[in-house]
Amino acid sequence: MESKANPFERLVHALGRLPGIGERSALRLAFFILKNKPEFADDFARALQELHAKMRFCSVCQNMTEVDPCPLCQDPKRDSKMVLVIETPQDLLAIERLHEFKGLYHVLHGALSPINGVTPEDLKIKELLFRVQQQALEEVILATNANVEGEATGLYLYKILKPFDLRITRLPSGVPVGAGIEYLDPLTLQRALQTRHPF
């Protein structure tokens, strides 16, 4: 089918397969690209072509990288005793943007979700265990999302990491900066109360 359709139709088809882009949006985007300079489509095409050839996942932290191990894992200025576990590379970028955390990362590439068929074998948990066993880690921060899947994943990791001589920490749930107590959902409020700390 792909080879029979014209480039425009194939482009609409490809765009329409992206998450959150429907048929109408795909059409609109394809016309945008067609009306734009050919260089835009060329640069776009080249990035796509080189993507899988040049980008891989770091064998240590599982983040996306051009070199393995990734620059972060190779950086001598980072504290290699501390590993922050997150679900996605996007989470990693969000934390890196803070310029606050100086340890290393471990990207799970998802969260446990029996309902969607995501089991521990589908996540980079074996690789995390390997790091815990091989490297002299002092602290593992479980920063999975604060939703059902993220919580389940955090709890699962806590159980399998507990036997090791490690500090295992998590991020608190609490009042977002700028938000009022009144509007907070009861679960967050309850958890914030339970984890209150000295002023």
Place this chain on the structure above:
Amino acid sequence: MESKANPFERLVHALGRLPGIGERSALRLAFFILKNKPEFADDFARALQELHAKMRFCSVCQNMTEVDPCPLCQDPKRDSKMVLVIETPQDLLAIERLHEFKGLYHVLHGALSPINGVTPEDLKIKELLFRVQQQALEEVILATNANVEGEATGLYLYKILKPFDLRITRLPSGVPVGAGIEYLDPLTLQRALQTRHPF
């Protein structure tokens, strides 16, 4: 800059330049493509590469096509005495999907908008005039959008086409099928009343 960044960053950059896709969505889409099979990125890239080389605009109706004149303009079964004028190729597709209209089209590629610097020279109006002068047309249907720019464009076209021996028609404004009179905006209602027709 393009050549220095890695393929992933360049892909995020290209996706982020598409209308309606912000930085965060671009990142999400790029990860989707990276996690998908390499064949998806390859097909996508090939469509983009061939887009400008293979797709052009029909010299008659100005719609996008691989051959010139386009298959629609070459189709002997279409009524070549009737030309329906629309703003975009998307409008053309919407009408073609009805399998109702049997005439030909003329795509303006936009609507007059002095505020955005779109003048008659920016639209395919010269080409429409050429058709009116060269071909023995009987009817021109002005189906520009029912917004300020579309109305202005329709009026402009009406004025320049009036001297020719042509039936010039437009689409009515009226009650959308399934909608209640009560909820219709006053302008549409007013115009529907003015263009009421025998039952």
